[in-house]
């Protein structure tokens with residue numbers, strides 16, 4: 001077989017992206033192939049810098065190229081986050097490639113903690129990330145990210161988000177008094193949310209993580225009518241009660257055609273920092289079983305842990321404050337799996353007609 005770029009590309013046509021189940025060439029991930037003697041140089045452009053399977057892809061690429069006779073393989077990496085066709089034009093937020101919703105069936109399961117750590121984790125991989133706190137009845141992103149100042153507007157039209165831990169941050173809590181929000185009626189709540197999407201200067205983002213209020217209600221429906229979210233990440237504790245709520249939430253997202261990216265088990269077993277014994281305070285493994293039953297992806301489990309809670313209270317997400325800890329590793333794995341699920345979802349998404357926002361508040 002001649003050692004030329006065609007041979008290299010033909011070999012790479014047999015390498016499948018393990019997440020996307022398509023070959024790297026037809027996915028457009030192989031770039032800049034150059035051959036010199038028995039050496040081949042190429043770049044693999046991942047669909048997200050947070051790709052959970054980069055090592056596997058690297059191994060498979062090398063094996064395929066060596067299999068057709070190349071002796072030296074110089075592989076470099078790039079990443080270009082994609083969005084589903086037509087999405088950016090359809091959004092209230094034109095520069096945002098993917099909006100990732102984070103929801104839960106009920107409050108207090110750690111939805112906001114997971115949202116912040118996923119967002120900060122994605123930012124650590126090099127992605128451009130924003131986080132929008134839409135938990136109108138209990139906005140906690142300002143505390144969890146440590147930003148409390150009020151946003152301002154440079155152009156007098158749109159608010160500039162604040163920045164923390166490498167991400168853009170905006171919270172409904174910056175703008176309204178949560179005690180007042182409790183008495184807001186549905187249309188006021190959804191109007192405020194649309195404003196936070198449309199009237200905030202988000203700029204170009206790979207991922208905008210949107211922390212939803214818990215439970216079911218007007219907001220998911222409003223979002224479904226106004227934006228094309230990449231999908232929703234559901235968070236639950238392993239307890240039966242919380243899981244029953246998350247199953248209800250899943251059905252509601254199905255009804256409004258928002259894809260469910262998967263389920264995270266938060267407050268999974270407690271690992272004693274002294275003796276490493278595991279105690280399943282809220283039980284363990286329930287979310288994985290529920291995810292299997294619902295036919296959705298299990299995105300990982302996160303232990304119940306003092307450092308996670310303390311990081312939240314201090315405004316430094318643990319993936320930033322203690323990135324090398326096992327707890328941060330668990331949350332970073334969730335972030336990578338979420339990015340993988342978004343990439344998969346984009347490939348599955350039908351080509352959309354370009355539509356404008358359906359309602360403007």
Ligand code: ADP
Pocket residue numbers: 104106107108109110111112113114140214266267268302303304305306308309310312313
């Ligand atoms: P939700 O958004 O679901 O209401 P939060 O993220 O605000 O939940 O979390 C509720 C409380 O639980 C917070 O005090 C938070 O620090 C704590 N918490 C969340 N996840 C964990 C965890 N894995 N380990 C320990 N504490 C956690």
